[in-house]
């Protein structure tokens with residue numbers, strides 16, 4: 140059954156607020172109304188008044204008030220649809236409504252796995268001695284603690300710390316491989332991103348799906364490495380920072396497209412949150428669709444230098 144206005148009105152008309160409130164607290168009749176101790180503040184003299192005529196309640200001290208659904212929702216700290224269902228039960232007109240939360244994606248276990256990795260890498264960067272050099276490098280580039288937290292920047296100093304951490308947190312080898320964060324070598328399981336600063340990449344809903352990771356020691360041939368395509372990540376299907384930039388872009392009426400994560404962070408520092416990055420790839424059809432979904436105006440900001 141769908142929770143339509145018709146259903147809601149029917150339940151409200153059938154319910155007597157006095158009986159429903161009495162279900163939870165004591166009420167006594169006083170004149171044309173009923174009064175009781177207010178459950179929404181530390182009440183010692185009855186401050187809550189319930190009007191049978193108007194079918195509303197009001198506390199004269201804390202101001203809490205509303206109709207029968209408001210009361211149940213506030214009293215039980217439940218959502219409006221849940222409160223409607225609860226009132227329907229109390230008055231003996233039970234309704235079957237679907238209160239299940241949004242359907243969980245079949246990829247949720249991988250998002251969770253990546254979230255664990257992000258938590259661990261941010262700890263390694265910001266709170267562990269092992270992260271000192273990487274942190275010093277970021278500071279030198281002008282990146283602040285606030286930016287590190289906002290962009291969930293992390294670090295992995297060694298080649299199987301993430302594997303050990305994920306394993307200790309209940310993740311299976313095969314899932315770590317599928318999610319693109321570990322691989323099986325002759326010597327055993329190893330991390331894909333190590334001795335690098337890691338920047339998580341999210342999908343348009345804000346689920347973590349991949350990483351771009353920067354070498355800061357100058358010892359690697361490739362300054363950045365990115366996740367390979369896998370069950371949750373398709374190259375060119377996403378824009379870095381899209382989920383954070385979307386609202387700001389709509390508000391500003393334009394979106395700035397730049398090349399790399401460091402550019403996005405620099406814009407953020409300058410007060411611009413309507414910024415996304417293509418992460419080195421040429422703009423794909425899918426990325427153009429994503430840009431169109433944000434707003435009409437796109438400002439390109441490619442500096443032509445080596446990114447980051």
Ligand SMILES: [Zn+2]
Pocket residue numbers: 177178179180182186198199200201202203
């Ligand atoms: Zn009150």
